[in-house]
Amino acid sequence: MNPGVIHPADTHDVIRVRGARENNLRGVDVDLPKRRITVFTGVSGSGKSSLAFETIANESQRMINETYSAFLQGFMPSSSRPDVDLLEGLTTAIVVSQDRLAANIRSTVGTASDAGAMLRTLFSRIGEPQIGPPNAFSFNTPSVTAKGAIEVQRGQNTTRERAEYSVLGGMCAGCEGTGRVSDLDLTQLYDASLSINDGAILVPGYKVGGWTVRFYAESGFFDADKPVGEFTDDELNDFLYKESAKVKIGGTNMTYMGLVPQIRKSMLSKDREAMQSHIRAFVDRAVTFQPCPACEGTRLAEPARRARVAGVNIAQCCSMQITDLLEWVHSVDDPGVAPLTGALEDLLRSFVDIGLGYLSLDRASGTLSGGEAQRLKMIKHLGSPLTDVTYVFDEPTAGLHPHDVPNMNDLLRQLRDKGNTVLVVEHKPETIAIADHIVDVGPGAGRAGGDICFTGTVEELRSSGTVTGRHLGDRARVKDLVRRPTGAIEIRGAASNNLRGVNVDVPTGVLVALTGVAGSGKSSLVAEGLANRKGVVFVDQSPIKGSIRSNPATYTGLLEPIRKAFAKKHGVKPALFSANSEGACPTCKGNGQVTTDLGFMQGVTTPCEDCGGRRFLADVLQYTLGERSIADVLELSISDAQEFFASAEARVPPAGKILARLVDVGLGYISLGQTLTTLSGGERQRLKLAAQMAEGADVYVLDEPTTGLHLADVENMLSMLDRLVDSGATVVAIEHHQAVMAHADWIIDMGPGAGQSGGRVVFEGRPADLVAARSTLTGEHLAEYAV
Numbered sequence: 001m002n003p004g005v006i007h008p009a010d011t012h013d014v015i016r017v018r019g020a021r022e023n024n025l026r027g028v029d030v031d032l033p034k035r036r037i038t039v040f041t042g043v044s045g046s047g048k049s050s051l052a053f054e055t056i057a058n059e060s061q062r063m064i065n066e067t068y069s070a071f072l073q074g075f076m077p078s079s080s081r082p083d084v085d086l087l088e089g090l091t092t093a094i095v096v097s098q099d100r101l102a103a104n105i106r107s108t109v110g111t112a113s114d115a116g117a118m119l120r121t122l123f124s125r126i127g128e129p130q131i132g133p134p135n136a137f138s139f140n141t142p143s144v145t146a147k148g149a150i151e152v153q154r155g156q157n158t159t160r161e162r163a164e165y166s167v168l169g170g171m172c173a174g175c176e177g178t179g180r181v182s183d184l185d186l187t188q189l190y191d192a193s194l195s196i197n198d199g200a201i202l203v204p205g206y207k208v209g210g211w212t213v214r215f216y217a218e219s220g221f222f223d224a225d226k227p228v229g230e231f232t233d234d235e236l237n238d239f240l241y242k243e244s245a246k247v248k249i250g251g252t253n254m255t256y257m258g259l260v261p262q263i264r265k266s267m268l269s270k271d272r273e274a275m276q277s278h279i280r281a282f283v284d285r286a287v288t289f290q291p292c293p294a295c296e297g298t299r300l301a302e303p304a305r306r307a308r309v310a311g312v313n314i315a316q317c318c319s320m321q322i323t324d325l326l327e328w329v330h331s332v333d334d335p336g337v338a339p340l341t342g343a344l345e346d347l348l349r350s351f352v353d354i355g356l357g358y359l360s361l362d363r364a365s366g367t368l369s370g371g372e373a374q375r376l377k378m379i380k381h382l383g384s385p386l387t388d389v390t391y392v393f394d395e396p397t398a399g400l401h402p403h404d405v406p407n408m409n410d411l412l413r414q415l416r417d418k419g420n421t422v423l424v425v426e427h428k429p430e431t432i433a434i435a436d437h438i439v440d441v442g443p444g445a446g447r448a449g450g451d452i453c454f455t456g457t458v459e460e461l462r463s464s465g466t467v468t469g470r471h472l473g474d475r476a477r478v479k480d481l482v483r484r485p486t487g488a489i490e491i492r493g494a495a496s497n498n499l500r501g502v503n504v505d506v507p508t509g510v511l512v513a514l515t516g517v518a519g520s521g522k523s524s525l526v527a528e529g530l531a532n533r534k535g536v537v538f539v540d541q542s543p544i545k546g547s548i549r550s551n552p553a554t555y556t557g558l559l560e561p562i563r564k565a566f567a568k569k570h571g572v573k574p575a576l577f578s579a580n581s582e583g584a585c586p587t588c589k590g591n592g593q594v595t596t597d598l599g600f601m602q603g604v605t606t607p608c609e610d611c612g613g614r615r616f617l618a619d620v621l622q623y624t625l626g627e628r629s630i631a632d633v634l635e636l637s638i639s640d641a642q643e644f645f646a647s648a649e650a651r652v653p654p655a656g657k658i659l660a661r662l663v664d665v666g667l668g669y670i671s672l673g674q675t676l677t678t679l680s681g682g683e684r685q686r687l688k689l690a691a692q693m694a695e696g697a698d699v700y701v702l703d704e705p706t707t708g709l710h711l712a713d714v715e716n717m718l719s720m721l722d723r724l725v726d727s728g729a730t731v732v733a734i735e736h737h738q739a740v741m742a743h744a745d746w747i748i749d750m751g752p753g754a755g756q757s758g759g760r761v762v763f764e765g766r767p768a769d770l771v772a773a774r775s776t777l778t779g780e781h782l783a784e785y786a787v
Helices: 050-067 115-126 211-217 231-240 259-267 276-287 302-306 313-318 322-331 333-355 370-382 404-418 459-460 467-471 522-529 559-570 630-634 638-644 653-664 681-695 711-726 738-744 768-773 777-785
Strands: 014-020 028-033 037-041 087-088 092-096 144-154 156-166 180-184 245-249 252-256 287-291 390-394 421-425 438-443 451-456 488-496 504-510 509-516 536-539 591-597 604-607 699-705 728-733 745-750 760-765
Touching: 014 050, 028 302, 028 421, 028 438, 028 451, 037 050, 037 404, 050 087, 050 092, 050 421, 050 438, 092 370, 092 638, 115 313, 115 333, 156 536, 180 259, 211 509, 231 259, 259 276, 276 287, 322 333, 322 711, 333 370, 333 404, 333 630, 370 390, 404 421, 438 459, 438 467, 451 459, 451 467, 451 536, 459 467, 467 711, 504 630, 504 745, 504 760, 509 522, 509 711, 509 738, 522 699, 522 728, 559 630, 559 653, 638 653, 653 681, 681 699, 711 728, 711 738, 738 768, 738 777, 745 768, 745 777, 768 777
Parallel strands: 037 421, 037 438, 092 390, 390 421, 509 728, 509 745, 536 699, 699 728
Antiparallel strands: 014 028, 014 087, 144 156, 180 287, 245 252, 438 451, 488 504, 591 604, 745 760
């Protein structure tokens, strides 16, 4: 080919998007350069994720799935084609989201990565004494032994032979591989003064008349009308401890199980982080967990703990901090397993490079923050030889201390420099600054957003006049005058995880910022010293449980006073104004849409023809409040709804209080009926905060309340925190954002490092004193940020 002539294959250097209308996008057109870092900016709810994830990434993954056979597609999750006119230049997309890892009781950092499997293989090959294959070191594999007669067919003859079968697993039989045993407080399970039919069972979900209580009342093992305190020893044993027995209840054959084994099976076999809040509260109240005495909390059977490599067993390896484990693996000098130890070293080094070297492989995956989970997912991609891949990141700096952000930026650059396209949805100025290309979406949120406000370089963005451009250089002034504490919450001898017997006084009546690098012990301090105290509400980052039927109105309880207001005005039942009850359209069952299952092909979802997608019966929509039907109300944004329910013709004070809290946390742009599954992680956390503010707690503990917030919205969040404190509450914010640190009345800084290098209080005092001293990493970065 002649020099200077571009090969046709090299002309496909951009991803072209034309007419994107997903969610609130307004038919946007944009070109994204390949093999570059493109950062999507804009206020929360402006449409960034709709463009990056729900349009570009979803269509790429959908088209990849279509290359598989129809048989395989039948087993794969299906997604509909995004609402867009044209997408060109797509490459294979890999999404690295903030979704937490599955909170399974058996899931650990080791099982979620390949590190656990590699270690099991290493010990099965060179461990002394030799005990068996990799499964012999797996706490998820029980030991099985069987013997008896089997039938063997040879030609036309069948003979019976005696055979034995055994599998050596690594699961501890005492705790079934969970590493813990539980002790139940029976007084929390039942009220001895009541009978079963009078509500003796105190376990959440066990309601008189429901199947869970009928299961015991009709079992025939005891008199359900006799107080439990008057049961004979045999009756009490049958009620509490009886193992599986066949009974007939309501004409149906069922397997009866005593209350204690039933609770162990239905509740205690799950990870605490995966439980609903009321179940978690019951478990915390009724159950005491302690390390399994048989395996000392390692989850592993004795043979697995007996085998050693270089003087260390596999349980000790998994409990090491990853930085220490990396040194140990490097010391294993055996040519026979050199490829395995080399691969394990590379994997563990990726943990360290990405800032997770303070973790251990036996850390439960459900205890990782969203930011930690996202970085764990990144690890598998760092050493990948694939190129021309599109990586799509959702706020990769979430949960990172300012000290760690440059390391994350280096990783994004490495992915780009290998020839990949990197798309990043981000708010942090430090990461926006490394972009090769900026796409600013807005100008506002929800219906006020959905347009492309700017495309270009970072320097051009600064002078563009957009909301992001104006706030890109924001700095905060450290408070000169701080509030005076009204008292203190004493924490003494906190020693969970990496905490080193921490003693600290948390001042009350003020805004406290709890700071420190990721892994320094902030969350451990809160969990042990604050979260379970009376009068304390802890708004953590656990995901909101919800389905396609859940929305902000149902989650916050807002729909209840609205339904009652409609019912009172027209003299009808409130159930008519629920899409989950009597008022639901029978055709779509209140979903507003009908999905046609096409087997192995992608299903087709269309608006319900009978209700027009409005979810309610036509008769119900004739009832109005302030000239709006219930469907019209659910389509209102939260800000518009606040104004509507404050008007004379539609005044509903209880609804106004809830809406005011939603506006305070920066969710005014979301519609009342928007499904929870469409909200971002930051939006869900703020929705949870608004709901829990109704409890009127004395102390609010917030886990990174600025997650997902645009620079322009941080000020609004700080104003809301000020209002909480001025109303008499104490607010403790676990935060990395320097603006929150500067605005706080008191800072408790954990560190000095992460993991074994952390676990201590390295500073407590006013933000101004921390800036003046510059004695910690937090102090240094706050001093650089403050004006």
